[in-house]
Amino acid sequence: MINENSPIISFKNYSFQYRAQKKPTLKGINLDIYPGERVLIAGPSGCGKSTLAGCINGLNPYSNPGECEGSLEVNGVDATKSSIFELSAHVGTVLQDPDGQFIGLTVGEDIAFALENSCTPQDEMHSITKHVTELVGIEHHLDYAPHELSGGQKQRVSLAGVMVDQVKILLFDEPLASLDPATGKQTIELIDEIQQKTDTTVLIIEHRLEDVLWRDVDRIILMNDGQILADLSPDELLASNLLIENGIREPLYVTAMRYAGIEITAQKKASHVDSVVLDEEDTKKLNQWFESHPVLKNNDKKEALLEVKNLEFGYVKGQKILSDVSLSISKGEMVSIVGKNGAGKSTFSKLICGFETPDSGEILFKGKDLLKENIRHRAKYIGYVMQNPNQMISKTMIFEEVALSLQNQGLSQEEIKEKVEATLKICGLYPFRNWPVSALSFGQKKRVTIASVLVQDPELIILDEPTAGQDFRHYTEIMEFLRKLNEQGVTIIMITHDMHLMLEYTPRAVVFADGKMIADRSAAEVLCDPELISHAALKETSLFTLANRCGIVPPEEFVECFIEEDREVRKHGC
Numbered sequence: 071m072i073n074e075n076s077p078i079i080s081f082k083n084y085s086f087q088y089r090a091q092k093k094p095t096l097k098g099i100n101l102d103i104y105p106g107e108r109v110l111i112a113g114p115s116g117c118g119k120s121t122l123a124g125c126i127n128g129l130n131p132y133s134n135p136g137e138c139e140g141s142l143e144v145n146g147v148d149a150t151k152s153s154i155f156e157l158s159a160h161v162g163t164v165l166q167d168p169d170g171q172f173i174g175l176t177v178g179e180d181i182a183f184a185l186e187n188s189c190t191p192q193d194e195m196h197s198i199t200k201h202v203t204e205l206v207g208i209e210h211h212l213d214y215a216p217h218e219l220s221g222g223q224k225q226r227v228s229l230a231g232v233m234v235d236q237v238k239i240l241l242f243d244e245p246l247a248s249l250d251p252a253t254g255k256q257t258i259e260l261i262d263e264i265q266q267k268t269d270t271t272v273l274i275i276e277h278r279l280e281d282v283l284w285r286d287v288d289r290i291i292l293m294n295d296g297q298i299l300a301d302l303s304p305d306e307l308l309a310s311n312l313l314i315e316n317g318i319r320e321p322l323y324v325t326a327m328r329y330a331g332i333e334i335t336a337q338k339k340a341s342h343v344d345s346v347v348l349d350e351e352d353t354k355k356l357n358q359w360f361e362s363h364p365v366l367k368n369n370d371k372k373e374a375l376l377e378v379k380n381l382e383f384g385y386v387k388g389q390k391i392l393s394d395v396s397l398s399i400s401k402g403e404m405v406s407i408v409g410k411n412g413a414g415k416s417t418f419s420k421l422i423c424g425f426e427t428p429d430s431g432e433i434l435f436k437g438k439d440l441l442k443e444n445i446r447h448r449a450k451y452i453g454y455v456m457q458n459p460n461q462m463i464s465k466t467m468i469f470e471e472v473a474l475s476l477q478n479q480g481l482s483q484e485e486i487k488e489k490v491e492a493t494l495k496i497c498g499l500y501p502f503r504n505w506p507v508s509a510l511s512f513g514q515k516k517r518v519t520i521a522s523v524l525v526q527d528p529e530l531i532i533l534d535e536p537t538a539g540q541d542f543r544h545y546t547e548i549m550e551f552l553r554k555l556n557e558q559g560v561t562i563i564m565i566t567h568d569m570h571l572m573l574e575y576t577p578r579a580v581v582f583a584d585g586k587m588i589a590d591r592s593a594a595e596v597l598c599d600p601e602l603i604s605h606a607a608l609k610e611t612s613l614f615t616l617a618n619r620c621g622i623v624p625p626e627e628f629v630e631c632f633i634e635e636d637r638e639v640r641k642h643g644c
């Protein structure tokens with residue numbers, strides 16, 4: 071969008087250095103954002119995206135002390151000299167960690183908080199609260215406390231909270247990280263609608279580029295190492311190699327087109343799979359590519375490791391959060407559990423690990439009754455990595471956090487050091503080993519929690535959203551690492567909203583909806599079944615859309631073909 075007004079956000083030769091850091095995190099930023107623009111900020115983990123957002127909403131340097139150089143104006147206000155409170159009249163923020171933003175004791179209170187602050191009359195307050203809660207689909211949970219909500223439900227509450235604020239600038243820091251795919255899609259639609267209705271300026275920081283591009287954005291700002299590398303329209307950026315060079319995943323259909331030998335130019339308008347230009351020659355190339363890549367099937371059956379039979383559970387008496395769940399996971403499998411926010415996926419893992427006890431049903435591990443064993447016992451062979459790293463971390467220093475579970479196991483300090491350091495290296499955290507956890511980005515903290523589970527060598531690992539908040543490079547590093555562990559015999563269950571992850575890494579997908587298991591099939595089949603997708607709040611893969619547009623049948627084989635090719639290409643680093 072061309073806008074001749076003066077910018078609403080204007081960075082000039084701006085640098086920011088956290089007091090706790092030796093070097094500036096943001097360097098020489100020159101960026102003008104105009105009223106009503108929709109801007110996506112992308113870049114690898116730790117490049118400074120959240121820091122940039124924190125400078126706009128006043129978090130930096132007020133809550134996080136540091137030095138600014140140059141100038142930053144936000145809606146006419148000098149942001150370098152304004153408090154969070156002053157800037158909150160101009161900027162509304164939804165952070166990637168929904169826990170950190172809850173103020174009220176219940177959902178209703180939390181959403182109404184902003185309105186109470188601005189002295190809105192009671193009646194009006196009720197009607198606005200009702201409207202936004204319906205918009206984000208949380209209207210049936212108004213009297214719930216934060217700890218009674220699933221991760222995705224909390225994120226909806228934060229969204230509702232900023233929507234009542236009526237500010238000029240909305241800042242979203244990874245708004246999709248804990249949303250199920252269908253809600254993620256609706257969130258992007260909602261952000262777009264709100265932007266259009268109110269003409270707010272919208273900034274979105276997000277690793278899931280393809281999901282944000284579901285609706286138009288005007289520009290993508292690409293950052294790396296605290297600097298702005300590119301400021302382009304989505305079509306122009308996708309036509310370049312900048313995303314791949316900077317470790318960011320491009321949309322899957324774009325990669326598939328490249329594999330088929332199609333040149334991606336700005337004229338291809340590649341930002342949407344529905345409208346990317348595919349001429350006859352391109353369609354032919356995609357069909358030929360598909361025919362020359364047969365799919366290999368692997369139907370090996372192995373012994374059962376984890377068996378769950380007729381599991382029933384409610385947090386309070388008479389409630390049915392899970393009903394009649396039965397499934398068997400074999401030794402050496404890598405399985406995804408997917409489904410709607412609040413479907414019961416995390417609850418299921420809590421029952422396996424012993425944080426909660428089922429009302430009825432059986433859980434067997436290698437044929438032994440798990441229900442007879444306590445949490446600590448189970449933790450020796452089942453590792454659990456929670457969705458939110460802040461709920462898992464208890465130590466101040468990274469090394470100590472990872473070493474924690476090894477203490478009291480009869481190992482010498484030297485052995486502990488060796489094991490912890492090896493794990494930190496694997497998780498890409500070795501350079502930070504002597505840092506405090508508080509100086510890490512969200513993505514880096516997530517890796518600390520994975521490291522503290524891996525260090526115990528469990529037989530089964532359950533990971534709740536292992537890659538949420540990770541850029542593509544770290545996503546690949548973690549997932550390839552998990553795959554290697556899996557090849558060495560460790561069984562892995564992943565709860566995820568990331569449909570790419572499920573397709574790429576887990577041949578089998580277990581689908582939950584409203585407390586029931588509704589499908590147990592191959593990941594590609596799940597993502598090519600529109601009815602199942604709609605029932606379980608998933609999102610069909612853009613590869614399915616691409617296959618349909620080119621008349622490729624069956625589309626699920628095209629999807630499997632792509633995944634195999636992609637794995638090969640990345641294995642060989644080209």
Ligand SMILES: Nc1ncnc2c1ncn2[C@@H]1O[C@H](COP(=O)(O)OP(=O)(O)OP(=O)(O)O)[C@@H](O)[C@H]1O
Pocket residue numbers: 088089090091095113114115116117118119120121122134508509510511512513514539540541
């Ligand atoms: N409060 C803080 N104090 C000191 N250093 C910090 C603080 N917050 C972030 N940093 C440092 O600034 C760098 C950039 O972090 P930032 O959170 O801005 O990255 P990001 O691009 O948003 O990453 P991610 O995608 O992983 O969330 C990191 O290396 C981090 O260590």
Ligand SMILES: Nc1ncnc2c1ncn2[C@@H]1O[C@H](COP(=O)(O)OP(=O)(O)OP(=O)(O)O)[C@@H](O)[C@H]1O
Pocket residue numbers: 217218219220221222223248250385391409410411412413414415416417418
């Ligand atoms: N401690 C609790 N007390 C009461 N109800 C809870 C508690 N934890 C979760 N719930 C409820 O149980 C249901 C299932 O939640 P769960 O966290 O298992 O869902 P999920 O499928 O993991 O969701 P998400 O994808 O959003 O993380 C939700 O409706 C939630 O409100």
